[in-house]
Amino acid sequence: MNQNPAIGHNQQPKMTARGVNVFYGQKQAIKDVSIDVSSDHVTAFIGPSGCGKSTFLRCLNRMNDTVDSARVEGRIELDSQDIYAAAMDVVQLRARVGMVFQKPNPFPKSIYENVAYGPRLHGLARNKADMDAIVESALRRAGLWDEVKDRLSESGTAMSGGQQQRLCIARAIAVDPEVILMDEPCSALDPIATARIEELIDELRGRYAIVIVTHNMQQAARVSQKTAFFHLGSLVEYDDTSTIFTNPRETRTKDYITGRYG
Amino acid sequence: MSAPAVPLAERLQERGPTDWTAPEMQARIARRYRGERNFRRLGMLALIVAASFLAFLLFTIVRDGWTGFQRSEARLEVTFDAAVLGVDPAAVRGPDGAALLARADYPGLLLKAAEQLGPASDTLSDAAWLELRDALLADPALLGKQASLWVPVRSGIDLLAKGKYDLSAPADSRGVSDEEVADWRWLDGQGRLRTGFNMAFLTGADSTEPELAGIGGAALGSLLTLLITIAIAFPLGVLSAVWLEEFAPRGRLADLIELSINNLAAVPSIIFGLLGLAFFLNIAGLPRSAPLVGGITLALMIMPVIVIAARVAIKAVPPSIRDAALGIGASPIQVVFHHVLPLALPGIMTGTIIGIARALGETAPLLLIGMRAFVTDVPEGITAPATVLPMQVFLWSDDVQRGFVEKTSAAILVLLVILIAMNSLAIYLRNRFERRW
Ligand SMILES: Nc1ncnc2c1ncn2[C@@H]1O[C@H](COP(=O)(O)OP(=O)(O)OP(=O)(O)O)[C@@H](O)[C@H]1O
Numbered sequence: 001m002n003q004n005p006a007i008g009h010n011q012q013p014k015m016t017a018r019g020v021n022v023f024y025g026q027k028q029a030i031k032d033v034s035i036d037v038s039s040d041h042v043t044a045f046i047g048p049s050g051c052g053k054s055t056f057l058r059c060l061n062r063m064n065d066t067v068d069s070a071r072v073e074g075r076i077e078l079d080s081q082d083i084y085a086a087a088m089d090v091v092q093l094r095a096r097v098g099m100v101f102q103k104p105n106p107f108p109k110s111i112y113e114n115v116a117y118g119p120r121l122h123g124l125a126r127n128k129a130d131m132d133a134i135v136e137s138a139l140r141r142a143g144l145w146d147e148v149k150d151r152l153s154e155s156g157t158a159m160s161g162g163q164q165q166r167l168c169i170a171r172a173i174a175v176d177p178e179v180i181l182m183d184e185p186c187s188a189l190d191p192i193a194t195a196r197i198e199e200l201i202d203e204l205r206g207r208y209a210i211v212i213v214t215h216n217m218q219q220a221a222r223v224s225q226k227t228a229f230f231h232l233g234s235l236v237e238y239d240d241t242s243t244i245f246t247n248p249r250e251t252r253t254k255d256y257i258t259g260r261y262g
Numbered sequence: 263m264s265a266p267a268v269p270l271a272e273r274l275q276e277r278g279p280t281d282w283t284a285p286e287m288q289a290r291i292a293r294r295y296r297g298e299r300n301f302r303r304l305g306m307l308a309l310i311v312a313a314s315f316l317a318f319l320l321f322t323i324v325r326d327g328w329t330g331f332q333r334s335e336a337r338l339e340v341t342f343d344a345a346v347l348g349v350d351p352a353a354v355r356g357p358d359g360a361a362l363l364a365r366a367d368y369p370g371l372l373l374k375a376a377e378q379l380g381p382a383s384d385t386l387s388d389a390a391w392l393e394l395r396d397a398l399l400a401d402p403a404l405l406g407k408q409a410s411l412w413v414p415v416r417s418g419i420d421l422l423a424k425g426k427y428d429l430s431a432p433a434d435s436r437g438v439s440d441e442e443v444a445d446w447r448w449l450d451g452q453g454r455l456r457t458g459f460n461m462a463f464l465t466g467a468d469s470t471e472p473e474l475a476g477i478g479g480a481a482l483g484s485l486l487t488l489l490i491t492i493a494i495a496f497p498l499g500v501l502s503a504v505w506l507e508e509f510a511p512r513g514r515l516a517d518l519i520e521l522s523i524n525n526l527a528a529v530p531s532i533i534f535g536l537l538g539l540a541f542f543l544n545i546a547g548l549p550r551s552a553p554l555v556g557g558i559t560l561a562l563m564i565m566p567v568i569v570i571a572a573r574v575a576i577k578a579v580p581p582s583i584r585d586a587a588l589g590i591g592a593s594p595i596q597v598v599f600h601h602v603l604p605l606a607l608p609g610i611m612t613g614t615i616i617g618i619a620r621a622l623g624e625t626a627p628l629l630l631i632g633m634r635a636f637v638t639d640v641p642e643g644i645t646a647p648a649t650v651l652p653m654q655v656f657l658w659s660d661d662v663q664r665g666f667v668e669k670t671s672a673a674i675l676v677l678l679v680i681l682i683a684m685n686s687l688a689i690y691l692r693n694r695f696e697r698r699w
């Protein structure tokens with residue numbers, strides 16, 4: 001599959017992938033995927049279950065390194081820097097490319113500690129006042145501040161699912177990443193909590209390059225400006241979200257979007 | 263119910279709605295209830311049998327053992343006569359006075375003082391002169407004066423005072439001579455006998471005389487040994503578990519290591535003793551009978567237990583926590599030390615304390631490295647000869663003297679109290695650090 005991935009803006013894309021193949025042992029999960037991710041908008045990955053969306057997303061911050069059987073081929077760049085190069089510091093990469101997981105996974109520590117953990121790891125705060133400011137601004141940007149400002153010392157695991165997921169987003173943005181990867185961040189949440197997170201994604205847009213994996217077509221249409229459709233490990237179509245949803249080039253895309261399959 | 267000739271499909275076709283009130287159905291339900299009731303009764307019975315064994319054990323140990331914490335003493339009017347002691351009063355006031363006093367002839371003084379006991383003068387313990395020395399060393403001004411002191415009596419008198427002999431039995435079968443009984447009656451009649459708490463038992467070390475033997479030396483030996491054990495087994499065990507769970511490449515080698523560790527945990531403890539003897543004593547040349555070698559040997563023995571417990575605890579930490587930490591840029595080591603270990607700690611500690619409790623009760627491997635020694639001093643360090651609590655129990659239970667029976671039970675009580683304390687600590691720590699996610 002060799003389509004032209006770079007579309008639109010004069011600006012350099014934040015992340016680029018070229019000819020990426022991923023194998024789990026003998027099994028190929030991603031086949032020759034090339035894509036650009038820009039900072040200007042939210043990119044959605046859609047596709048039927050098992051098509052490799054999570055696998056590809058996890059390549060972008062090298063979380064696949066933790067899977068013994070996984071092998072990644074091809075080239076992925078962050079600001080024109082090969083992230084799989086030997087000189088790349090994985091720890092720093094993951095600080096620059098943050099991740100929010102499908103299931104909310106706060107640490108069993110206080111709300112404050114959850115958010116402060118990343119900045120502390122990377123030495124982003126010089127003193128307590130700095131740290132307080134970082135924690136407050138991260139919680140504010142995650143739309144959680146008003147709900148938790150009086151109980152920062154309570155456990156992060158004692159909150160509702162939607163609050164926990166926003167806490168995880170706050171934790172991710174507290175280290176001030178350049179890219180945020182979200183793997184089905186709303187799949188465990190009710191419609192109201194989902195709406196809060198979608199609002200939040202909209203507010204974060206432009207500040208971070210955001211990639212979101214979703215099974216919810218309406219959600220992809222609401223929050224993203226670019227949409228990539230994956231099928232059986234291949235990138236079938238990547239275009240403006242409006243184009244994908246109103247006038248897809250490929251019939252496979254059209255079938256999936258209209259719910260005729262998948 | 264005879265098997266009907268109708269084919270199955272047809273029977274199913276004809277089947278009407280289930281009749282729950284049919285007599286067979288009622289009988290089935292009644293049978294089920296009966297079965298459940300019987301099973302519960304059986305479980306109760308098993309529990310009662312186990313509990314009564316335990317209660318019986320505890321009862322006999324406490325019954326035999328509580329007098330082990332007491333000893334009988336006789337009152338003696340002692341005149342600290344410088345001439346009898348063989349010291350020069352002037353020199354005692356000089357610079358070397360204390361040393362001089364320590365070397366004085368207390369056995370001679372005791373012999374003289376014992377005369378006042380008349381017929382019972384030979385009832386005092388061999389080491390009773392130590393009481394005289396301690397009294398004078400504590401207060402040198404007593405020299406030349408008279409003081410009233412309580413000194414330990416022989417084990418036979420002690421046991422008589424505690425009522426351990428059946429005096430109505432014929433003389434040749436009651437285990438105590440008529441002469442001793444007469445001595446005891448005389449002392450008691452004079453009001454010179456008392457039975458009180460035996461501090462020396464808790465602080466002292468082993469002795470050939472039951473009335474002088476103490477458990478303190480063995481307790482300290484156990485403590486020193488266990489400290490060595492913990493200091494070696496805990497870090498080694500936890501680090502091995504962390505490496506195996508978090509960093510070891512999966513494969514044949516990892517499987518082999520896992521298999522070996524599981525096997526090691528089941529190896530009879532005597533074999534670790536043989537290893538300790540062959541390696542630490544014969545090759546490395548470490549001192550015999552010392553807590554150092556005992557501790558290392560026991561550490562090898564309980565390390566597999568700690569590794570297994572720690573691996574289970576580490577495995578139980580949800581992977582989502584690791585992902586979360588890795589996802590914001592924690593290094594693998596930081597993930598382990600910031601998240602995995604703190605969350606696994608209650609489980610690791612429970613396993614460790616169970617291992618330590620096992621080490622505390624272990625005798626077989628220590629036999630081989632010489633901790634069976636008869637040690638009359640409280641150990642001064644990890645390389646000094648020492649014995650341990652269970653070994654002391656074994657040594658005393660093996661002794662022919664009647665007085666050691668109650669000492670054996672008393673030593674078991676001390677061991678049990680320490681075990682209970684350690685298990686309580688394990689439960690406390692687990693509840694204290696247990697966290698939910
Ligand atoms: N750790 C792994 N080991 C082996 N195979 C894996 C592993 N993770 C995923 N796969 C396989 O890779 C393929 C892609 O999986 P992936 O999780 O990326 O799909 P997905 O598009 O995210 O699906 P979903 O929408 O259900 O989350 C699947 O066939 C899956 O079985």
Ligand SMILES: [Mg+2]
Pocket residue numbers: 053054055183
């Ligand atoms: Mg997925």
